[in-house]
Amino acid sequence: MDFKELISIARQAAIKAGEAIIEIYESGDFSIEAKSDDSPLTLADKASHNVIVSYLEKTDLPILSEEGSAVPYVERKNWDYFWLIDPLDGTKEFIKKNGEFTVNIALVHETKVIAGVVYTPVLEDEYWAIKGEGAFKNGEQIRVNSFKLSDDNLKVVASRSHLNGDTQQFMDGLSNPEVVSKGSSLKLLMVAEGDADLYPRYAPTMEWDTAAAQIVVEEAGGTVNQKDTTDSVVYNKENLLNPYFLVSGKI
Template identity: 75%
Template structure:
């Protein structure tokens, strides 16, 4: 049996170190959004974070699946019992806008389920973590979701004002005078986890590494990350690493 507490400490250290590497590039001066070469600061930040995290996680001897790493064939990874899934820098647009709403995400996946998650916000220096069965925490303090009813007025719904697609609008139309709150990257899931929002409908594409770490945080805070229009949790290490549409919710 893996020692989750020991693995958690490794993941925390990795996330913080990666965050520091990202900030060095983030604060290194203006950079061109148009720069598409492999040497653009954004790519540098992704890669610097990836290498920092891998340097820590390799010591655990567990396989690693990273957005910035080389692709691993499904034939190989389908037999993984326990592995790391990482998104070294989630929130590309936020990084470019310099609004600080980007994160480092490290998840531990057992079979198809997240059992540990660490999310770090390099600008705010907030460290979130959760281990299955042990609760969710922000900077050492336990966090929990809101306890609401779907019929309550003015539920806080995380959504992008500029990308309210038809499915999202249909979902919103069933609510009573909902309040839209906006946020970048995996922080959208964390808003639900810490009770800053009640719902996050995601009816647009995301990848598994975008959500894995934050999903266990939501679940350990008392909420759920379910496939849209179902009570089935989002699962991981599928042949196609694209997530289904999903709904993040507190106690509803």
């Protein structure tokens, strides 16, 4: 299995998918939150999905996509390697037209992510990682911050307006944390590149939302662990809903 060749294909796919999204994104003004069949958001989702699949199907590996057909667990539980993709992550950001949405492509081996690419179509930033090879943004290696949980003013990715009980409890255990925010899977990448120290995600997400960014965090020296454990978030579960998790730099 040539991971460098596979991630090269995935990187090409992500950039081309981003171009397809941008065509729709810049085609006019819109404010449609619902995924109706003819909304710009849905058109962009589908266009990105179709582009990505056209590239990845050349690898002869199975594909699990948010926008693809559901694959029964009885079938996918026997997969060795497979692609896990979110063709357009960041619905609210797309609608707000703030540019903070992403294309996410991960390569999973059984239950662990071993390579991934995240691309931002508006910002044209490209993040990627291969297990054991480091994490990169636009060709430059990135690293997480090192810190102690007792440090003052740690930067924590969280929603200022929607701090739920679990997240607030976590924040209360820190010393004067600074709240920072960002859309889509970019929240994990803020930790990966040292723009934030911690990201407690104590709210629902799906596997395709996090897989590609998780390997970038891990290869940058950080962790994506299930809440209150030292166990990494894993993939291809029967239920594709993620557990609550904490993204962290190097403690």
